[in-house]
Amino acid sequence: MNKPVIVALDFADDFECINFLNQFPKDEKLFLKIGLEMFCQFGYPFVRNLRERGYNIFLDLKLHDIPNTVRRTCEMIAKWDVQMLTVHASGGAEMIEAAKAGLDGSQTKLLAVTQLTSLGQNELANELQVPLKSQDYVTHLAKLAFDNGADGVISSALEVPMIKDVTSPDFLCVAPGIRPKSAQVGDQKRVATPAQAKELGSDAIVVGRPITQVSDGHLAYVNICKEWNK
Numbered sequence: 001m002n003k004p005v006i007v008a009l010d011f012a013d014d015f016e017c018i019n020f021l022n023q024f025p026k027d028e029k030l031f032l033k034i035g036l037e038m039f040c041q042f043g044y045p046f047v048r049n050l051r052e053r054g055y056n057i058f059l060d061l062k063l064h065d066i067p068n069t070v071r072r073t074c075e076m077i078a079k080w081d082v083q084m085l086t087v088h089a090s091g092g093a094e095m096i097e098a099a100k101a102g103l104d105g106s107q108t109k110l111l112a113v114t115q116l117t118s119l120g121q122n123e124l125a126n127e128l129q130v131p132l133k134s135q136d137y138v139t140h141l142a143k144l145a146f147d148n149g150a151d152g153v154i155s156s157a158l159e160v161p162m163i164k165d166v167t168s169p170d171f172l173c174v175a176p177g178i179r180p181k182s183a184q185v186g187d188q189k190r191v192a193t194p195a196q197a198k199e200l201g202s203d204a205i206v207v208g209r210p211i212t213q214v215s216d217g218h219l220a221y222v223n224i225c226k227e228w229n230k
């Protein structure tokens, strides 16, 4: 897989979303992330529609349930021909293994979310009462995901070198929390610029609002790709 800039389609309605996509040239091979907001409204027909238009799809459902439920859900998603799917690594070893088993026979890469990029050290210690340094927690969850068959993880770009060290250079590290220098950070805590994410060895970056919530989304995308591919 070459290293994509994945656009997070977090829109309130499909009309707004299609208008956004229409800004891009027809031959632009976009990699799109469908998250809970759009999936809960439009479900599988929306995923199928975008696949039929030729887009690569990262289905970011962040599954987190008992192993049996996750396996059965993944068996269904395995038929959808999407490129990536997420579960939460904190669901545990058996759940990650079950997700992988459910996807068996498909091309869908299983990615495990480590610590959400919206959580910093403060939230980890005080709200979640996790007695580890954030970096240690992330690498622990990444190793758990690796040992139980995931193809990669979601983490901040800042943790990528440590994750590759404890897993494998081929273990996919996909980084949200990407902010070009001029962009608002918003609710993200562990952020990096596209250039930093590249430098740190990320295999893909996920960018939402800095592309979708600006007046010229296509230009923002092109500029981020330039920084990422430099």
Ligand SMILES: O=c1ccn([C@@H]2O[C@H](COP(=O)(O)O)[C@@H](O)[C@H]2O)c(=O)[nH]1
Pocket: 008, 010, 035, 113, 115, 116, 117, 118, 154, 155, 176, 177, 178, 188, 206, 207, 208, 209, 210
């Ligand atoms: O740890 C995580 C896991 C997933 N996300 C998702 O990525 C995008 C980021 O959007 P921005 O607008 O660029 O902040 C969003 O869809 C999240 O659900 C994440 O940010 N962090």
